Amino acid sequence: MSTEAHVVHTAATPANEWDGGAFPFRVGHRKLGMWLFIVSDAMTFSALLVGYSYARAASDQWPTPFPFFPSIIFSTTMTLFLLASSFTMVMAVKASAENRLKAARRWIFATMLGGLTFLVLHLIEWKHLIDEGLRPFRLADEMAEHWPQAPPLFGASFFSITGLHMFHVLTGVLYLGWVALRISKTRHEDVEISGLYWHFVDLVWMFVFPLIYLMSVNYNA
């Protein structure tokens, strides 16, 4: 975006950075903008997770269909990939800060790889659940048998929340790809910003994972 209004008033440093002519948080526009976007996006996810918790608390029964093996192991693996990608992203930012652009690019590719693996595993899991008969409007037959009083909201909340998260991961991968390709043309700050987004997506998963998966462990299986 070559059109951002740039700070013009860099001439004198005011006594207090809140007095104008300076960045009070010592953060440029884009980074501040990203932080704000993250705040608002966090509100969206909070609303969904609160909605999910509300529905769950209000139901007589709620399916806990995920056996430790394979579901939880599988989703933990997914989680690990995502976590690892956060780590590689840290490395990317570090490399970029030290102006080692090649390394930064490689670390970003690694991050994308982590994200993509997460996506693929996630889709496999989705397919698995869909094959079992889980739908946004219907429980899988097996679940319906086990939890006859349970409303069909399990599928609805599972697909909508993880779906929205997946969408974030996907956009994140694309975004990182764009940053990686343009790394010699962008500023370090832009790499940092993409990192912020990526960590946020990761952080959201750290709420989704316990709330959707770990709270639905089937101990009897």
Added chain:
Amino acid sequence: MGRALAVFLWVMTLLSVWMFLSGKWWFPRSISEHGPAYDQQFVLTIIVVGVAFTAAQLALGYAVWRFRDTGGGERAVYSHGNNRMEMLWTAITAFIFITVAILGQRVWAGLHFQPAPADSSRVRVLAQQFQWNFHYPGPDGKFGITRPEKISDESLNYIGLDDADPASKDDAVVGTLVTQVNRPAELILSARDVTHSIWIPPLRFKQDAVPGLEIPVHFTPNRVGRYEIACAELCGQQHYKMKSYMLVLPPDEYAALVALSQAQFQSRVTELYKKYPVSY
């Protein structure tokens, strides 16, 4: 211009106050035990906010009159405010508002913080587009089971009463709410399609009937007569005429009525309608 504005503000204030004081447009006379307490709280609040409203408008009118620029060229008072005054009116309004807020919970608490008294009459209410169904347990005092899959408008089973359930045999489901005067009535509200809201103005009572929830509420009507029930939550194109009546009956008439079976219940209600014309 300033003077005209001031005069307008004052006249408008007077007329608004007159509208409330005239009594031309007021609540219908109360028919419930909590009604007088409600009216009292309403009057108190109206006085508080009325005084604040009047004071604020009068002051605004005064200011625009008194401080209009008359062209003499002199300057306004140069002042950035006054912290002591600021504290003072913050404290005063905070005090008034919190007091009003707390007083404003009394009627509410009386109605909603305790369950219905044991001797209440009980009616289940199932609202639908666009009618009210009141379900009476009959002499056995037990409500028959209802099942959504039994609902059939065609066979007039609006609430899905299960006739296989013995408790349902003596139940009556009619479109009229019947209560006994001076006896607490408990309503268990629900809806079978969308959200409705039962609204009986002279009773000073309103409560949403929400699908999927059973909301128990109670009140004590204390004047015999027939009163209109309106629906206060948008429920579709005929929301405006989802109308019914509440009959508040003397004990003997009440007892005789609720002992009747469905068909007789209905026709007796029609008779009672004649006996008790709507009146406010």
Added chain:
Amino acid sequence: MADAEIPQEHHDEAGHAHAAGHHGPPTSFIRKYIFSIDHKVIGIQYLLLALFSVFVGLVMSVLMRLKLTWPEHQWPLLSTIFGDGAPNGVMTPELYLSLVTMHGTIMVFFVLTTAPQGGFGNYFLPIQIGAEDMAFPVLNMLSFWVTFVGLVVLLAAIFAAGSSVVGPTGGWTGYPPLSAIGHLLNVPGQDWGLNLWVTSIAIFCVASLLGALNFITTLLNLRTRGMSLMRMPLTCWSWFTTAILALLSFPVLLAAGILLLLDHNAGTSFFVPGGLSNGTTVIDHQGGSPILWQHLFWFFGHPEVYIAILPGMGATSHILSTFARKPVFGYRAMVFAMFAIGLLGFFVWGHHMFLSGMSPYTGMAFSILTLSIGVPSAIKTFNWLGTLWGGRIRFTTPMLFAVGFVSLFVAGGITGLVLGQTSLDLSMHDTYFVLAHFHLVMGVAAIFGMFAGVYFWFPKMFGRMMSEKWGKVHFWPTMVGVYCIFIPMHAMGVVGMPRRYSQFTETVNGKTTHIYEFLTSTDPLVLFVTVSAIVTAVVQVIFFWNFFYSLFRGPKASDNPWEATTLEWVTATPPPHDNFGGRVPTVYRGAYEYGVPGAPEDYVMQTTPDEEAAPAGALGQGGLHGQGNGHGNGHERHDG
């Protein structure tokens, strides 16, 4: 990150070049007026969008009044417009409901969330803080065009149901199950009409989010030298607070909207419980809760009403001070009150749900919090009076509307204290009392804030003055008219008249009767309100005419026609592409230095250095205002 002045080092020179980012004025028509990234053009676009929307909403409100007053009258014209929505020219109940829904949605979203913030905020926030543009100009353009798409989708909803109705019929609050499964119950307008309605709102949420983060970033990062937070005009504070509210509340509505869309189309049941029936079959949904929607909606909805009014409050403070020729009374208190309103606004949403089946204890907590929100509102009212007190008031048209704002805000706000009590809400909920409350405070106070803004800023925006004479001719009937429309609604509410009723009388076999006898006494009021509404609506023609006429024919405006102090009056009229013609202003004092003793004029611009402003000591008041001596004539460009 020790060095924070300039955002970090660049990876290379190419990066540097693009980051410097002064954008020169575009030349092609499209880049200049349509897909412009100039905040001023975007502001005007928002304003025009709001003007168009308000016109539609206004016409709808008149149609509603016609239906309420003469429910069975035939207006053949209507059958031409609405087809089956008005067979033989008689409006159907469903047409009425879709008018209500559209009127509410358009007014709340596309008028009051666009013009005050997206319009005036966009145009004047950067100028008032001395910036060249918003922080993210492209994002800014996107916000507008996304909003525009939202409006188009909403208007499409009108035609979605073919010829039978005007659109969705579920009210602007869209409560499920009516909105989620209305189509399964054959409620007209709830099929595609609803889809488009929710989609439009979701789109609008996205646009508002983008806008909000842009506003916040701009305000924090782009203030010019000397523009400390406590020197900002109160308008900037109000846009800032509003943006924060929008940033935190719209995402929740977005989430709710997505879930509703899923319920409506994908068969999920977030908001639909089990065991519902359409009278023959059981509806295939299960497990959800209608109350959940209400929580999510009002968690957004209450902050939203403050989003609607805060910019109006800011503009009012600004204009009152300007024309009373007196500093704002209690500037700091005004700022804190604004933030208090914003903050408390997030904890009172339950007051819309006292009777929804929510726990009565929760209701009580919400009730007490609700009344506390009156305290900062009262502070604001007192300070407005304090600002006028001792002033030398000039009654220009913007000033008249600003005074009208105060009057209307008190009139409307005060009934919030009635509605806010759980006990009293038992009777008042969903009656015309609520309509009276929110129309006074939102439907007209906030609108008056906009009127004041238009009359005040028009010269700066378009370089021409609006006619003062016609402005006053517009003001008087509007002021009288809106009180005549909305004060009687209180009385209707006390009598018990429920809202969203398409009619109150019915003609059967040639005999007209009241559907509800308890409403008989309201007949004269209904008629009075309708007549007032029609007159008031017609009077708005004067405004529109004045607006568009002055656009081309108004007398040329000087740079500072109102003798005001803030930065927008420092620059040329209309401002150049980069706002200040390359000369970035430096700010020396607070925004409202009027009536300064000893100063050559009775006002001192924010940009006037101390030495030029006034004799020593005259301006000293805390750290806010600079001191100095000497004389001068405001800013150098002011007299040029």
